[in-house]
Amino acid sequence: MNSMNNSSPTLENRPKLPVYLDYQATTPCDPRVVQAMLPYFTEKFGNPHSRNHSYGWESEEAVEKARKQVADLIGADEKEIIFTSGATESNNLALKGVAHFYKDRKDHIITVATEHKCVLDSCRHLELEGFKVTYLPVQQNGLVDLEQLKAAITDKTSIVSIMSVNNEIGVIQPIAEIGAICRERGVFFHTDAAQAAGKIPLDVNAMKIDLMSISGHKIYGPKGIGALFVRRKPRVRMEAMIHGGGQERGFRSGTLPTPLIVGLGEACAIAQKEMGAEAERLKGLRDRLFNGLKAKLPDIYLNGDLDRRIPGNLNVSFAYVEGEGLMMGVKDLAVSSGSACTSASLEPSYVLRALGVEEELAHTSLRLGLGRFSTEQDVDYAVEHIVEAVTRLRAMSPLWEMAQEGIDIKSIEWADH
């Protein structure tokens, strides 16, 4: 890790610009992960399901080692890990698999309004099949109200799905408390941990989690691989979505992609070893970024709780400056906007709206994500350029002008368009 901590970028061929500040979208593969994967593309190419020769055996051994590495990261048993193509498939399988298996007795699902699209869309799909879904609201800080969760659970509820960490605002849900409530009420608890695994300590037993989705490319592993933890005691049963050779305990047929799995395993092992130091370092960078912006720009607001948040995420509203216009002004920064002006809908982020962030502020937000290869130089560069762009755009913003003149923007009758 020390070499990674160095202030100069260590990734070979990494272009200096644009500065990558979008670690919640994806992460680069750690070079150590790539090294671990390489032999499994060429000389160790065997099908891990081939039982009759050493090519198959060495692949199987690599897969099983990786399965253990994934399990260890979350305190699970390796028999409880199923490999999938990523967190989207894991979330689909968990929700649809459990809902379908228990449908004769239970037809109710609980999730949260700020979940990732693949959870919300799976739920919408289940609604079309006749399931009932409760979408819990969140509080202003982005966290679920546990009393509302308790009140929503009925004897018809089969599964509660609540993400560990939100992809836009980085807030950490009270997972252990949610797990305890679900276990007490006899309801399965699934958590989408794509943004949490490897970033914060997770223990499926201590937190009473029954199913957990993990993504490779969010933790410096390859894209196209993920995992689903499925508890064995008490046993969670699911209907498979992909049928075939019966791999992965019948839950997910298809030849396992050995190199990707080796990469995911290595990424988990590295994360487990370095999580503590990395979190500490990222928190320092995150604070440097936010404090740097706050020192030079008035009227900026953090979306989501600051303390109950992963260290590598900021989501900031820069009042009076539209997010997409701002992104164009910081061309040398790779960031993402909470404004959905790029889509035809003109709707700002549904996550920010669920927090109760007013629409005009939701349109002014940027997500700034830091990660393993972020440096102090990156942060200082970002502060300088964001401050410059916001200042320039505010000077041409009619809303900023009104605010400076003391005109309340809400007092104006705006026409819809």
Add this chain to the structure above:
Amino acid sequence: MAYSEKLLDHYDNPRNVGSFEKNEGGVGTGLVGAPACGDVMKLQIKVGADGRIADAKFKTFGCGSAIASSSLATEWVKGKTLEEAEKIKNTEIAQHLSLPPVKIHCSVLAEDAIKAAIKDFRTKNEPSKSSGDKAAE
């Protein structure tokens, strides 16, 4: 999204950013859009004694396409009579900047802003002047 060079130029070097005093003689102000929709344009014209738009200014809260559309609009209205300026179509703005389909609304807003500024000018100024313009045409 790939933007045209003309659009990027207007975003990087916007023309005529600023404000006129609203109640100054000859000034018409158009304020269109809404903060909740992510676009607000303020476009102002200053009409000279000859009835032509002598100067124009804008301020815009919005994406790059909205900023470029309003910047272009201020360029185009200058030197035109109100009747000529009124004829500027959003499609011309969209075409000039090569706006992608999801950004057409930005050009619509710019056209609305021009019309709103002209309307405001006419409301504030004696009807004889605008009817005089018409007679001259």
